[in-house]
Amino acid sequence: MNRRTFLKNAGIAGGLMAMPSLWSCNASGEKFDFPLTDLHVHLTRDFTIDHLMELSEKRGVRFGVVEHPADWAIKDDADLKAYINKLRQYPVYVGLQPMTPNWTKRFSPDLLKSLDYILMDPQTIPLGRGRFQRIYELSCYVEDTDEFMRRYMDYTISVLENEPLNIFGWPLFLPVCIARDYYKLWTQERMQKIISAAKASNIAIEINDMSHTPHKEFILMCKEQGLKFTFGSDSRNMNAGRLAYCKRVANECGLAKEDFYVPGKGDVVV
């Protein structure tokens, strides 16, 4: 399937078209009320765009690819242009996943605006003097849980308020050492703060297939307040598009097509 056919199927080129079968029914015949889209996939030397296209066909899933702006990945306009031009030859959404604040300085605004979306998570918490706490690492050390939660919440809210995002990734994820207290730590008050900040900036909430976050209660609170959702596997391998947790919890929460964010032209505002 080439990009033009794909866009047509996906209803982008053709405007309001009927829901394509690609989205509502996967290869094993399961049926869903929502589009099967995985907007959080990374490519590597071993996991190429051709692998991803195979999976798209096999699993009936549409993909969005993201890459990190960083010295070791996409460091400037030339890199970003090459990345976009390469992916535009394929039927995928093209996104960027910054990890820390001040990343936009590397690029010209017009080039950033040609992306389909920006996804960011609050997992790399600045500690000052160029140091960071990476909460996704197994070794992430939390000495004082209350102090950590205060800092994590502050950073989360500052990401939601200040970064030019379309999708909030890895919502409610906790470092492994305190993850057993998930339901105690994610109080109504904390969850509502995140929802209010995301809503104020029109940011969609990722349902993350790797961490199985966020949980049903949070998704239902978001839904009630009109927020949109995306599915994200954060995979760099053949797990892309499996989406087992995403599909299950979306079904349990009664999510439908209109509850999902679909990237579109002009969504990136920098």
Ligand SMILES: [Zn+2]
């Ligand atoms: Zn990622």
